[in-house]
Amino acid sequence: MPLETAPAAAPVRDTSAAARTEARERAARHRRIGVHAARAAVLAGVLGLWEAAARTGVVDPFNFSMPSRIWDQIWQWVAHGTAQGSLGEQIGYTLYEALLGWVVGVVAGVVLGIALGRIRFLADVLGPYVKVLNAIPRIVLAPIFLIWFGLGPASKVASAVVLVFFPVFFNAFQGAREVDRNLVANARILGARNRQVTLQVVVPAATSWIFTSLHVSFGFALIGAIVGEYIGATKGLGLLVAAAQGTFNAAGVYAAMTILAVVALLTEGLLTLAERKLFRWKPADAGDGR
């Protein structure tokens, strides 16, 4: 008899525990669904209000456009291409300029930042010049680059480079300066020469500093490319904005903006993915699922 009751009791406890676990999971799932639904509702509400206001004439649809027109504009560009060529080509151009400018700016910023962070003499000599250059609002250089490098991609790449360089440089410099002195001392005692200390201690230690600047700086690269195209170009999303503005096509400006936002979010996502791979050695923080 006891032999029967004992095994019977355990499953009862088990099922109740399992039920509670399941209930907790269900609650968490419901919460997630609730958050997503609320987010969608906010978006739908804002767009709906805008659409309604424009249709009823509360805001002027000519100046402010409306979501349905913007969508039509995007769809038209996707299906029939823009006046400058296919939409994909425009996005490709802008991305190409931004990416190239970003890579050049990041490489230059990291190399110079680490070099100045490691070599005191260089930092002392070049420091004031870097500060002066950084004080210039660099976006005004875009017209100069247009004069120097012409309407092609080179002038946009140049504006992207100058925008990207400084935040990356300052972060790399700071990262190289703030490397844990114990780590450097340990490496030197273990037998590392100067170059090994730089490449195998300073650079890895500075990567988290550098990566924070990479997120911001890709946005800057896009800004550089777009502004450059806006001022004068033969292809690109910035040119779409300029062309739409020239024909008082508000929907066109918004449509180009929407496309830009999507592109920026996608690249940001890729960067986050790369970062997770690179920082496996870091303790998992709250956001990490580990």
Place this chain on the structure above:
Amino acid sequence: MSGAKDPGSPGGAAAGRDVPAIELVGATKRFRTPSGGLHTAVRDLHLTVRQGEFVAVVGPTGCGKSTTLTLVSGLEEPSEGEVRVQGGPVAGIGTQVGFVFQQDAVFPWRTVLSNVTAGPRFRGVPAAEARERARDWLARVGLAAFEDRYPHQLSGGMRKRVALAQTLVNDPRILLMDEPFSALDVQTRALVSDQLLELWSGTGASVVFVTHDLEEAIALADRVVVMTAGPATVKQVFDIDLPRPRTVEAVRLEPRFIETYREIWASLGEEVRITRERGAGSAA
């Protein structure tokens, strides 16, 4: 006390047979403080460490014990006086020196195995051989199963053992330890200390072990050097005649240990009191 004040003479006698592992001759180190003044960390330091000897250096907190180690390692140069390692003057960081730091100094972005291979790789040992030697040392510190982990995935005691393996894999003739176990809890500390004694007995390396814990110093060392309140210099040197092999938990209970402790504390306690009074004075 005045006779023990010059530890150079007993060390010098031994040097006739054998070159001392470490000699500090009138070494003084001054640092420039951020406010522009001069801070003397150690002054007129005379100390001799024989080959294969385990010397513990005790002194009040912040008196300049660690500076002694940075002078021997070559990380810093003395402002005055001379530092000799294996008979030759120290010029830059020597290849025969290992250093275990107070804080975690293992590379957080490298796995355990990669951390231990770092030393040999820096010194140009081929990767395969470096890995083999590293695995051997990881096995000796009992971390063979953890070679793929990153430091943040280990406990404090395990990280310290990684640091030990990382240092010992280079086969240092001289092992400098700067309060290496001060961040560990008491039980872990006893365990890692025993492990250190076991590993050291096989190497024949000379050890300078800086600590502010007198018990730890007596339990581990052949000689205990008492430093004065800062600027530090050698106050007195005590021979510890406790038999080896020792286990730190057991040796602590021996009457001879307690006797030695009382004797050394009489000397060290005074310096600790001076340091405390100064602290109170500057706080007021």
